[in-house]
Amino acid sequence: MMTSNSVFTPKALLTTLLLILFSVSSGAQAAVSAASPLQPTSIQNQTAKMVVKQLEQEHYVNMTLDDAVSSRLLDRYIKALDPGKLFFLQSDIDEFQRRRNLLDDELKQGELASGFAIYNRYHKRMTERLKRIIAGLPEMMKNFDFEADEELVIDRDALPWPQNAKTADEIWRKQIKNRVLSLKLSGKKVDDIQTLLLKRYTNQLTRVTQSTSEDVFQYYMNALASLYDPHTDYFSPRISENFQINMSLKLEGIGAVLQADDEYTKVVRLVPAGPADKNGQLQPADRIIAVAEGKSGDFKDVIGWRLDDVVDLIRGPKGTIVKLQVIPAVSQSEEVRKTITIERNEVKLEEQSAQKKMIQVYRDNKIVKVGVISIPAFYLDFEALRRGDPDFRSSTRDTQRLMNELLADGAEGIVIDLRDNGGGSLAEANALTGLFIENGPTVQIRFANAWVKREGKRRSSDYYEGPLLVLINRMSASASEIFAGAIQDYKRGLVIGNQSFGKGTVQSINPLQHGQLKITESKFYRVSGESTQHNGVIPDIEFPAIYDKSLVGESTLDNALAWDTIAPVYHDTYYDLASEIPALRAEHRKRIQKDPDFQFLTEQLVQMDEFRNIKTLSLNEAVRQKQRDERKKLQLVIENKRRVAKGQDPIDKLDDDEIADSEADEPASDEKEADKDRPDPLLVEASHILVDTMPIFQKPQLAKAEKK
Numbered sequence: 001m002m003t004s005n006s007v008f009t010p011k012a013l014l015t016t017l018l019l020i021l022f023s024v025s026s027g028a029q030a031a032v033s034a035a036s037p038l039q040p041t042s043i044q045n046q047t048a049k050m051v052v053k054q055l056e057q058e059h060y061v062n063m064t065l066d067d068a069v070s071s072r073l074l075d076r077y078i079k080a081l082d083p084g085k086l087f088f089l090q091s092d093i094d095e096f097q098r099r100r101n102l103l104d105d106e107l108k109q110g111e112l113a114s115g116f117a118i119y120n121r122y123h124k125r126m127t128e129r130l131k132r133i134i135a136g137l138p139e140m141m142k143n144f145d146f147e148a149d150e151e152l153v154i155d156r157d158a159l160p161w162p163q164n165a166k167t168a169d170e171i172w173r174k175q176i177k178n179r180v181l182s183l184k185l186s187g188k189k190v191d192d193i194q195t196l197l198l199k200r201y202t203n204q205l206t207r208v209t210q211s212t213s214e215d216v217f218q219y220y221m222n223a224l225a226s227l228y229d230p231h232t233d234y235f236s237p238r239i240s241e242n243f244q245i246n247m248s249l250k251l252e253g254i255g256a257v258l259q260a261d262d263e264y265t266k267v268v269r270l271v272p273a274g275p276a277d278k279n280g281q282l283q284p285a286d287r288i289i290a291v292a293e294g295k296s297g298d299f300k301d302v303i304g305w306r307l308d309d310v311v312d313l314i315r316g317p318k319g320t321i322v323k324l325q326v327i328p329a330v331s332q333s334e335e336v337r338k339t340i341t342i343e344r345n346e347v348k349l350e351e352q353s354a355q356k357k358m359i360q361v362y363r364d365n366k367i368v369k370v371g372v373i374s375i376p377a378f379y380l381d382f383e384a385l386r387r388g389d390p391d392f393r394s395s396t397r398d399t400q401r402l403m404n405e406l407l408a409d410g411a412e413g414i415v416i417d418l419r420d421n422g423g424g425s426l427a428e429a430n431a432l433t434g435l436f437i438e439n440g441p442t443v444q445i446r447f448a449n450a451w452v453k454r455e456g457k458r459r460s461s462d463y464y465e466g467p468l469l470v471l472i473n474r475m476s477a478s479a480s481e482i483f484a485g486a487i488q489d490y491k492r493g494l495v496i497g498n499q500s501f502g503k504g505t506v507q508s509i510n511p512l513q514h515g516q517l518k519i520t521e522s523k524f525y526r527v528s529g530e531s532t533q534h535n536g537v538i539p540d541i542e543f544p545a546i547y548d549k550s551l552v553g554e555s556t557l558d559n560a561l562a563w564d565t566i567a568p569v570y571h572d573t574y575y576d577l578a579s580e581i582p583a584l585r586a587e588h589r590k591r592i593q594k595d596p597d598f599q600f601l602t603e604q605l606v607q608m609d610e611f612r613n614i615k616t617l618s619l620n621e622a623v624r625q626k627q628r629d630e631r632k633k634l635q636l637v638i639e640n641k642r643r644v645a646k647g648q649d650p651i652d653k654l655d656d657d658e659i660a661d662s663e664a665d666e667p668a669s670d671e672k673e674a675d676k677d678r679p680d681p682l683l684v685e686a687s688h689i690l691v692d693t694m695p696i697f698q699k700p701q702l703a704k705a706e707k708k
């Protein structure tokens with residue numbers, strides 16, 4: 001069982017990382033036929049009762065399964081099955097209303113009839129729809145008029161369900177017309193488009209017919225679990241087995257966290273130091289639309305595929321090549337895509353270890369050396385520790401060693417880079433904080449029964465007292481937020497970057513008769529009494545937000561637990577940073593106005609924000625082409641503005657890969673280091689800010705003066 005000393009990374013890591021990194025067993029039940037609807041097994045009935053009991057008795061949220069929860073479960077389950085409102089009809093939804101207040105009573109008795117009945121209706125509607133599309137696609141494509149002024153609503157969440165089959169036909173006509181237009185604009189020929197779409201929908205139909213009762217049970221149990229919070233999940237026996245392998249930290253594949261997102265396979269996050277992370281092109285919220293094996297393999301279109309089938313294509317032995325076609329996160333249609341080639345490899349503990357570098361800042365006609373320590377995860381080699389190895393690896397021990405080396409080499413300040421650090425060991429977050437404070441608590445953990453546990457540095461010992469800065473971004477989560485929050489609360493150093501993820505809950509893994517239940521049991525709080533949940537850590541100085549907060553972060557997850565506070569715990573404070581922050585911000589703004597890389601990033605993000613806010617897509621080919629040409633022109637202007645500012649020659653055009661990258665959520669040129677010896681602009685500016693703060697750290701400490 002996982003204990004509260006383990007800090008879990010964002011939701012999909014536990015449910016989908018294991019799929020992309022490991023082989024998946026194929027012990028599925030026989031597929032259902034049209035004549036035999038899926039039915040629950042007796043062991044699933046028994047497990048449902050256990051899930052309900054554990055949720056009611058052990059979850060952090062005190063919520064009894066009653067009629068109100070039953071009503072929410074119905075809505076959640078329907079949305080999980082058909083998020084785009086493309087398959088169910090209004091008559092189906094009306095029929096389901098009779099079950100609205102019955103699901104709680106059924107589940108308490110281990111009855112799954114309603115859950116399976118709703119799924120079987122979904123299965124029927126989806127099968128019928130796909131068969132009609134396959135039969136009618138050639139004629140439909142002949143009748144498309146791309147000169148007509150039609151629009152497609154991108155997000156149908158607020159729209160009503162199709163009233164009847166005729167209404168659904170029109171919705172699907174526009175959906176398919178948009179896909180054909182997108183493929184045309186991406187350069188595909190009409191005959192090839194028809195072949196691709198027929199194959200896509202045929203594959204999707206095949207996979208629908210392969211549904212099993214285990215699929216239904218997992219959908220239904222996860223719909224229930226997600227009502228409590230987004231990090232509570234049911235693991236089937238197959239997922240449970242692979243989860244245990246995942247915890248060994250020997251991961252083979254591309255190192256990407258994936259989840260199903262309607263018909264797409266979406267990237268949730270990248271494993272630090274994994275092949276995709278090192279490659280630098282695949283980004284969170286990108287959607288994978290095709291996969292090819294090897295450098296010369298043919299692409300297989302995977303839109304509409306089951307997640308585990310997509311995973312089977314992407315995973316593979318180290319040293320082999322996989323190619324992905326992805327739609328950048330900001331793009332609303334298929335015409336903007338990029339191709340990424342990744343060599344599969346094994347992600348090892350040592351590759352996720354802390355790394356150092358020295359940055360030289362020129363200030364007042366002299367060079368100031370700033371030491372940077374990048375920590376991709378809070379790791380601890382538990383096995384080496386258990387066997388008494390005096391040289392066991394941990395993020396804290398590695399950081400202390402690297403910091404001593406940097407200081408010996410003349411570093412006058414330290415930057416701790418926690419960007420994209422999704423968490424890890426809570427003990428390591430506490431120990432790392434102890435390198436920078438004399439002693440004191442670092443985190444409070446509140447359990448469901450209101451008992452609060454405090455952890456931190458109990459004994460006074462030597463610590464680094466010099467200038468300190470912590471750099472975070474939206475993907476800094478869990479243990480990263482505990483460390484950054486403690487440094488901020490102790491006024492020990494400056495925190496800069498972007499609002500962090502907001503993952504402030506702790507999960508445990510509970511065994512079931514059939515599978516496992518990952519359940520939220522407690523919640524993290526800073527020594528100030530503020531939760532890290534939902535709001536994360538707010539930096540003292542903000543950088544341009546590379547990740548879109550509406551797409552990435554705890555606040556984007558349904559039923560995320562709220563931010564709140566508990567009583568603060570007494571703690572020392574070290575430096576008067578707060579009074580100096582306005583002046584530091586002013587210096588930062590003045591400096592970046594002259595920095596071509598920062599200006600380029602800012603202008604790119606403004607353009608991406610405008611693109612994300614598009615609510616409809618024109619189905620007029622001329623209009624779509626004009627919009628695409630205007631985006632290319634603007635991107636070229638932004639790129640050449642940067643080039644000229646850096647003394648480089650302007651270019652005449654951007655190639656397709658540059659266009660795709662510029663529309664991605666995280667431009668690789670700005671966040672990833674193309675050359676390890678050349679720090680990225682954000683890290684350079686962080687070093688400048690640290691130099692700005694150095695006079696503050698020369699003043700007498702406040703810790704002793706404020707003690708009562």
